[in-house]
Amino acid sequence: MLVCTREIMNLKGHSKVAGRADDKSFLARSDLSVHVAAPTxxxxxxxxxxxxxxxxxxxxxxxxxxxxxxxxxG
Structure with missing residues (x-):
């Protein structure tokens, strides 16, 4: 299933700032895997x-x- 965040990440205007999205460990303990195909x-x-x-x-x-x-x- 594909889901997305409600929040909008806005890095426009920040040419040297990048980010990384990861899952939280409590989700894995619930047998739910979160796959971020391109975490950057x-x-x-x-x-x-x-x-x-x-x-x-x-x-x-x-x-x-x-x-x-x-x-x-970062």
Missing amino acids: VHARFRGPIQFGIKNHGTLPIRLRSGIRSQTSL
């Missing part, structure tokens, strides 16, 4: 970040708005 958020990017997710467990997982991901800038 390039300089001048503007838009939501998209993730692929998959439930590897036998029980359904309820997703809700507001689950946090991890983003770093």
Whole structure:
């Protein structure tokens, strides 16, 4: 399943700033894998970040708005 963030990352105007999007470990402990095909958020990017997710467990997982991901800038 493909999901995206509600927040818009806006690096436009910052030609030397890039970022990285990663999953949080509590999701993996719930048998939910978050796949970020291209974890690097390039300089001048503007838009939501998209993730692929998959439930590897036998029980359904309820997703809700507001689950946090991890983003770093550098």
